[in-house]
Amino acid sequence: MPFSPSPRPAALTEHVLGGASPLGDRTALIDAHTAEPTSYGALLTAVHQVRTGLADAGVAHGTVVALQIPNGAALPVLLHAALSLGAVVTPVGVLSSPQETRRQLAHSNASVLVTCPPGRPPDVPAREGLRTFTLASADAGHDFAGLRHDTPHPPVPPGCTGRGEDLALLPYSSGTTGLPKGVMLTHASLVAGMTAMEAAHRVAADETVLATGPFTHVYALQCALHPALRAGARTITLRRFDPALMLRLAERHGVTRIYLTPAVLAALAAAPHLAARHDLSALRLVVSASAPLGAGLHRQAEEILRAPVIEGFGMTETGNCTHIVPDTGPRAVGTVGHALPGTECRVVPLDGSVPAGPGRAGELQIRGPQTMAGYLADPRATAATLEPDGWLHTGDVGLLGPDGGLKLTGRIKELIKYKDYQVAPAELEDVLRTHPDVMDAAVVGVPDPAAGEVPKAYVVLGRPTSLEAIQRHVADQVAPYKKIRRIEAxxxxxxxxxxxILRHRLASGD
Structure with a gap:
């Protein structure tokens, strides 16, 4: 069924919280570290009261508000208080260095920064006139650094002034290359992405959701938190990943859906005894995204967590998943499912411009209502990523199956050019992780005078073992040109x- 946009596109806040008013005392959020619950009624009250405080601080339509806040109830409150005023929110990672934060604040032209430990605000103002508010805690029960005003509680969302093609979020992404760039995501594109995703992946009101990633990234925000709030479900807010804590929470709160990454699943697979200690019978579904999972790790994860694992694909530039394996029905291991309703995808060979047929690898390109409007103040990068007719270059390499299912095999900028062959690091990493002594692995291309580049593996060992044996393990399972030529523990x-994986840091020896 094709996606049909609303004739009057809703603001993101209206879409996420528009049905929350009748929910009253139902729990919306639970802080994993303090066990403090936040009801839907309390969440809506806080949104309205902080909205008033932000307005008094000069936030209005078009103002850029930077949020550098760890996961907790404060983040969605501030996010939707700002969005309902028509402001643009640029999320800043709490682990960003002061220099990185300063660069983002200056480039985004932010007027207001709201930060909270462990965020590291810049040691000098990023720009003249920047106002900074520092929260004591990520919980909703605090005073929001004076931004929360005790005012009557009208229906929320309270007449959102931003909607449609107005900018809503301005996250920063490196895209397919280069320094982080401001990704312009509109209310319309974010709502379209959520609406399309609901066709295959719908959270029910009786569910409890746990996301291990930061809500300052679109995967955790748009695929986990916002769908749960829209459904009236509960969300556990986890500020830092701890596998033992995550499993305890899943048992204690009867978590039904967990949103993870392959790195988290690899950590769980390396310590299967942790999951064996916990009752995970409430768990209905595990979602993995951000990188290819690999068939071996996929099977391990299902065995350890005792629940179905599905994969999805999306990127900051699409604001949400564009592909996801449906909640129910057949699950093809190794694929990220089909394009969501209203979303087009094609695979274009790296040496051509005509879309490839089934089974032939190439760059994945996406076109749909959820894609970004472009990169802020960077027309050259926008033109390199976004075609005039709307096709978005993802920089990911994949192939389509006969039924249209998508399998990802790597990224263009990561491809290793060994003589006349192209080698995908993700494929070799999947094989490396099947070795019983390898806990984690990454592969990069390193210069070689004879071959141009050769694959080099970096491995984290669970116990001392022969690196040569690991190389032979890979060589037995791949084509000769894909063999690991160098390896380092x-x-x-x-x-x-x-x-x-931050491959550039491995390649530079950092």
Missing amino acids: VDRIPRSATGK
């Missing part, structure tokens, strides 16, 4: 907050 694989 490391203490950890550097990853971003969303679980993506």
Whole structure:
């Protein structure tokens, strides 16, 4: 069924919280670290009261508000208080360095920064006139640094002034290359992405959702938190990933859906005894995204968590998933499902411009109502990523099956050029992780005078073992040109907050 946009596109806040008023004392959020619950009634009251405080602080339609806040009830309150005023919210990672934060604040032209420990605001103002508010806690029960005003509680959302093609979110992403760029996501695109996703992935009101990633990233925000709030479900807010804590929470609160990344699943697979100690009978579904999962890890995860695992695909530039395996029905291991309603996808060979047929690999390109409007103040990067006719270059390599299901195999900028062959690191990483002594792995291309580049593996070992034996393990399962030529044991694989391998840090020796 094709997606049909509303003739009057709703604001994101209206879409997420528009049905929350009758829910009253039903629990909306539970803080994983304090066990403090926040009801839907309390959440709506806080949104309205903080909205008033932000307006008094000068926030209005078009104002850019930066939020550097860990997961907790305060983040959705501030987010929707700002959005309902027509402001643009730029989320800042709590682990960002002061220099990174300063750059984002300056580039986004932010006028207001709301931060909270462990966020690290810039040590000097990012721009003249920036107002900074520091929260004592990520909980909703505090005073929001004076931004919460005790005013009567009208229906919420209270006449949202931003909607349609107005900008809503301005997250920063490196895209397919380069420094982080401001991704312009409108109310219309974010609502369209959520609406399309509901066709395959619908949270019920009686569910309890747990997301391990930061809500400052679109995966945790748009695929986990917002669908749960829209459904009237409960969400456990987890500020930092701890596998033992996550499993305790799943048992204690009867978690029904968990949103993870392959890195988290790899950590659980490396310590299967942890999950065996807990009652996970309430768990209905595990969702993995941000990187290819791999068939081996997929099967391990289902065995350990004793629940179905499905994969999805999306990126910051699409504001949501564009593909996801449906909640029910057949599940093809190794695929991220079909394009969601209203979303087009094509695979274009790296050496051509004509879309490839089933089974032939190439770059995945997406077109749909959920894609970004472009990169802020960067027409060159926008033109390189977004075609005039709306096709978005994802930088991901994949292939379509005969039925249209999508399988991801790597990323263009990560592809290793070994002589005349192209080698996808993700494929080799999946094989490496099947070795019983490998806890985690990453593969990068390193220069070689004879071959141009050769694959080098970095592995985290669970116990001392022969690196040569690991190389032979991979060689026995891949084509000769894909063999691991160099290998090094490391203490950890550097990853971003969303679980993506930071290959440039491995290649540079950081």
